[in-house]
Amino acid sequence: MTAPAFARRRLGPPALMGGGLALVGAAGYGFLALSGHTLPTGDAAAIASLYLLINIIGPGVFTAVEQEASRSISSGMAADVVRRRATVAGAGLLGLVVVLLLAVSPVLVPEAFGGRWALFAALVLGSATSAAVYLVRGLLGGQRRFGGYAATLAFEGVGRLLPCILVAVLAAPGSAAYGLLFAAGSAVGVLAGLPALRGGVPGNEGAPERSLTAMAAAIAVLAGATVLAQLVANLAPVIVSARLDEDTATAAAFASAFVLVRIPLFLFAPVQALLLPTLTAAATRGDLADFRRKLRLILTSVAVVGAVGVAVSFALGPWALRVFFGARVALPGVLLGWLALGTVALMVAQVLQPALVALGMHRATTLSWLLGSVALTGLLFLPGDPVDIAVLAQLTGSVLVVAGMVIAARTALRGPVKR
Missing domain, CATH: 1.10.357 (Tetracycline Repressor; domain 2)
Structure with a gap:
């Protein structure tokens, strides 16, 4: 061997x-x-x-x-x-x-x-x-x-x-x-x-x-989804840094907190490559019961991992920022907990996106990310404390992405799979 x-x-x-x-x-x-x-x-x-x-x-x-x-x-x-x-x-x-x-x-x-x-x-x-x-x-x-x-x-x-x-x-x-x-x-x-x-x-x-035209169109739609996903995932610290141009210590601490709470998302990244072929095969067979079973199993795993991540971010996040990132401004554990909850929503989206792709719902995937990115961008420029506003915007945008994907998945699972 x-x-x-x-x-x-x-x-x-x-x-x-x-x-x-x-x-x-x-x-x-x-x-x-x-x-x-x-x-x-x-x-x-x-x-x-x-x-x-x-x-x-x-x-x-x-x-x-x-x-x-x-x-x-x-x-x-x-x-x-x-x-x-x-x-x-x-x-x-x-x-x-x-x-x-x-x-x-x-x-x-x-x-x-x-x-x-x-x-x-x-x-x-x-x-x-x-x-x-x-x-x-x-x-x-x-x-x-x-x-x-x-x-x-x-x-x-x-x-x-x-x-x-x-x-x-x-x-x-x-x-x-x-x-x-x-x-x-x-x-x-x-x-x-x-x-x-x-x-x-x-x-x-x-x-x-x-046809080649159909594949190219599908790739173009998915490219729009992945670009918007990058926007939802990474825009908040950029805007916070711009709004806190005279308070660089707080801006740096928020950026470090953003990186810290995203560690589970980084480690979870291979799930799309592993999940997509399995779900596509089930959808192609028309075995939607098996499709739902696999999807529920992975979403349950995300919920467990996410709950642990939120708890750890709340309890140990401020300490980790100080020790590992050298943050000069202390951010409260509650703030890191809310940021971690937004990360959980993005992990759920990482599961739902290949599920929608397997079902042929490419446009619904892009529209879900568009909905979240529009909400995120709009909220980021609200008046108020830039850090608090960014936490609200990040969580709201991520949750709206998941909501759009859930609605699309429920609709698709009631009817024939698109090709």
Whole structure:
């Protein structure tokens, strides 16, 4: 038995994917720490901007390619057909991203990169490698080859960090080298996942074929959903920082609290890739009873994990902010508890989104995120204490997303599944 097969049998897909995700996260923190310690302040700030932009564009845009590819294969379409059509649709989406980046580059490069055009090239490269790795993950997820999926995560993390360490040790590091190497790291994840794609699974002869146009439209709708999800998840601390421009200590403490309470959401991230193929298969069979049973089971697990997270945030959050984040302003435990409750709502949305995608309810997914983002944005600018307003806005926006998804799921489960 090979080592990967032994690991899959002993650990199981959730543990493997969690380990891979941990490596990606650790590589990100390590990359920022390395650049911060070896580069001048201006270069380090520009590298941090590149890191944030790549990690917004990847999950915020190209997760849609992953989810639609996974759903299409899980519904019975031949993997080779899905690969060809998803590649074309993903390339079109990448082209749109590059055009938009070129359009904003006269402002983006001076403001975010300090005039360093090499980092803009790294951003375009990072967008391309992100598109490729999310496509590979969609194909692997749809075929339930989660060992290969986990390998894309682990090798992406190693591929991002290790070359930068070598440059730091063996040569004089520079922002261009760091940026280009980090952006190329996702390509290592692609190469790691390709062996697991050999020998594609046959499709279901009875499954309806979907045109390239239909797949591209579905990906575009899901891309809108994932971009809005990024907005709901990350806008509040940005607005708080802007409104508290003269109270940077409180703004920094709130941003740290935001990161702290999101730890369960980060650890829960692989659930969509694991859940989507299973739910799609049940929906394709028309076994909605099994669909409901699986959905209730995972939602119950979220409720348990979320309750623990809220309690820990309430009791230990202020201490953790002071000890681990060096917060200079003490935030009350009640505030962290409410923020953690918003995180629980986002975890529920992470479960409901693949459920809606499996049911063919792509537009309902996007509309739910749109509802939450409109409410969040509007509330963030209400008069009053910016931190209290942000907590209210975050919780309200997240709950509205869940409410929209619940209504859509209940409606879909009463009728035939969309294709």
